[in-house]
Amino acid sequence: MLSLMLCVLYFGVLLGLSAYGLHRLHLVILCRLHRAKLSRAPEVAALTDRDLPPVTIQLPLFNESTVAARLLDAVARMDYPADKLEIQVLDDSTDETQGLVRTHVERLRARGIDAVYLHRTNRVGYKAGALDAGLKVAKGELVAIFDADFIPQPGFVRAIVGHFEDPAIGMVQTRWGHLNRDVSILTKVQALMLDGHHLVENRARFGADLLFNFSGTGGMWRKEAILKAGGWQHDTLTEDLDLSYRAQLAGYRFIYREDVVSPAELPEDISALRAQQYRWAKGTVQTARKLMSRVLTAELSRGQRLEAFFHLTPHFAYPLLVLLSVLLLPALVLFPAADTLTMLAIDLPLCTATTGSLAAFYMLAETAQGRSRWGAVARLPMLIALGTGLAPHLSKAVIEGIRRMAGEFVRTPKQGDNKGRYKVRTDLPITEALLALLSCGAVVASVQTGHYFATPFAVLFAVGYLYVAFLVGQEQFARRREVTSSAPAVASDAAVVGAWSRQGTKDRPLGDLAA
Structure with missing residues (x-):
């Protein structure tokens, strides 16, 4: 019974992620179908x-x-x-x-x-x-x-x-x-x-x-x-x-x-990126809460309503990705390795719907600006890894967006002509580190049990979590050292979790925070 529940949940998560993947492929097709209109967009009245x-x-x-x-x-x-x-x-x-x-x-x-x-x-x-x-x-x-x-x-x-x-x-x-x-x-x-x-x-x-x-x-x-x-x-x-x-x-x-x-x-830096993406994810979920029913009942075409649904809910893929990371190891241990025919019938279509559509999506993004499509292919593994590494943090944003409206607007620090002047404080990457260990276990399990089709994905999960955990940890260590040395030229924004703002220390120099 437990194995059956795990199987249903595992493939349910894969199907959910595949739906968002196929949606990306649909957008690529729309770009191709409407090339004529897109090429006419610059035609504007001269005043x-x-x-x-x-x-x-x-x-x-x-x-x-x-x-x-x-x-x-x-x-x-x-x-x-x-x-x-x-x-x-x-x-x-x-x-x-x-x-x-x-x-x-x-x-x-x-x-x-x-x-x-x-x-x-x-x-x-x-x-x-x-x-x-x-x-x-x-x-x-x-x-x-x-x-x-x-x-x-x-x-x-x-x-x-x-x-x-x-x-x-x-x-x-x-x-x-x-x-x-x-x-x-x-x-x-x-x-x-x-x-x-x-x-x-x-x-x-x-x-x-x-x-x-x-x-x-x-x-x-x-x-x-x-x-x-x-x-x-x-x-x-x-x-x-x-x-x-x-x-x-x-x-x-x-x-x-x-x-x-x-x-x-x-x-x-990764902390600024996480803060930016957190705000975007939480705000998009809040907008979906606010407007989804109105959109779905408005006088729009079926295609407009369906696209609006995908437009307002893309960040729900992050909790699915985290859940997939957690389920992967027990699935590899409990499920027997598939034969070649089963892999071609089930695993390959699911892989194509997720990774293949992602490749087509970003290849078009490169060629549309005159860049080589192979640049997108070369960066795709790291893009998947980074998205995976950000998934736990952004899953929190999704949950926060579901639970409450509004919240603190933590702006993204700008580098400009003084790198290090503004920084974002963030939480330690404990969840990412634990998921990295779990994914490393999935890599070993995939090889030992013969689930070779899952090995590349387990590796990407492990690399993504390790990469984000390492960068966040590295930045946190550097900033703690700055606080200790009371560097007066470095300022800090409110923490994503609101720790400094609750103490009334928002946007004060780190040297002041240490005082």
């Missing part, structure tokens, strides 16, 4: 300076002293009539960023640039609250948004503003570039993951007239669309995804422009 609408560029900041000046200088170079462009600096900072940015804004104003500095004395609503406060006084009919680590190009506004001649267009999203793609294997894998989102998911959904989302930065909104959709709300940690669905349910259409690229930084 004279006289006909250009007023635009506000919002720059939400929170303790961004390492990148704020770079961002402001980039936006100041925007090729757009000065009398029709407003720059809003929405600064919630509690450190030296305040003085730095305020002085920079004054210099821009002295040059005749319409730059406004808005500082809130509280972080109510976090980023969503700052955007909402700025929107109330924004001069522009259209609102572009850039996070602090982005470097918008001079032609950004002119390239996409013509789309809004159609009153049905509510938002235009552009592609993210990567300033530090080749710094490490960690940044290379992140770049591939984000390229998959932008160059496969967004392109497929836009091409097939499915619902897709504003990515939080590097896009432009019609102000009226935001207001009619209910404005920026902060009951989820993914305010961009939440607003995107509400706006499309209100009847607005979105456009994706893969040819307009805004470079940005990728997190270079």
Whole structure:
């Protein structure tokens, strides 16, 4: 009976993961089917300076002293009539960023640039609250948004503003570039993951007239669309995804422009990446809680509703992946090794649905930007390993998203011109270390029992958990050493688990924390 239950659970998990894998393959097919529409996306009405609408560029900041000046200088170079462009600096900072940015804004104003500095004395609503406060006084009919680590190009506004001649267009999203793609294997894998989102998911959904989302930065909104959709709300940690669905349910259409690229930084340490991914995972689950029933009962096509389901639930694959890691060892021990025919009939299709579809997905992401598809193949094992290593932490995010709405918005630290200035505190990788040991046992068991088909996956699980556990442990050790030596130049954000924020020490230097 126990063996039967284990068998049902094991293959149920595999089928669940396969469903998300096949969905990725479906997106690849959609990109192929709608190539003609995607190629026409850059065709936009050319407007004279006289006909250009007023635009506000919002720059939400929170303790961004390492990148704020770079961002402001980039936006100041925007090729757009000065009398029709407003720059809003929405600064919630509690450190030296305040003085730095305020002085920079004054210099821009002295040059005749319409730059406004808005500082809130509280972080109510976090980023969503700052955007909402700025929107109330924004001069522009259209609102572009850039996070602090982005470097918008001079032609950004002119390239996409013509789309809004159609009153049905509510938002235009552009592609993210990567300033530090080749710094490490960690940044290379992140770049591939984000390229998959932008160059496969967004392109497929836009091409097939499915619902897709504003990515939080590097896009432009019609102000009226935001207001009619209910404005920026902060009951989820993914305010961009939440607003995107509400706006499309209100009847607005979105456009994706893969040819307009805004470079940005990728997190270079694992703690920052985990914090970022945790926020995205928890917020997406919260948005699903908030809007899924409304989406499934809206006047949408069956295809739109089905795609929205997969769009709002992808992070549920992480608990499935952790469960698969736990079940693998007992499954290898209790189940007899399959003969060749059984492997071809069961194991091979499941493997193809998961790994094969993943390869096709990221190969398309590479070729869509003129890169070799074999680069994606070479990085795929590490991508799978990293996803596995992040799975326990992100499974906690999924559970938190199911349990409660909102929560603390822990922003991703930016490196800029002072690496190490901002850091994220995080929990020790105890779960990852235990799962690494379990996966190492599965590697040995797969060889001893003749389950050779499972060996590569057990190895990837073990490598993924060990890699993340090692990096997190290494960073924690280095930061404890910094605290001990009272290094005054290094600051810390709130812990993902909220430890420092509960003590009222958020964003104080590590040297102060040690005092």
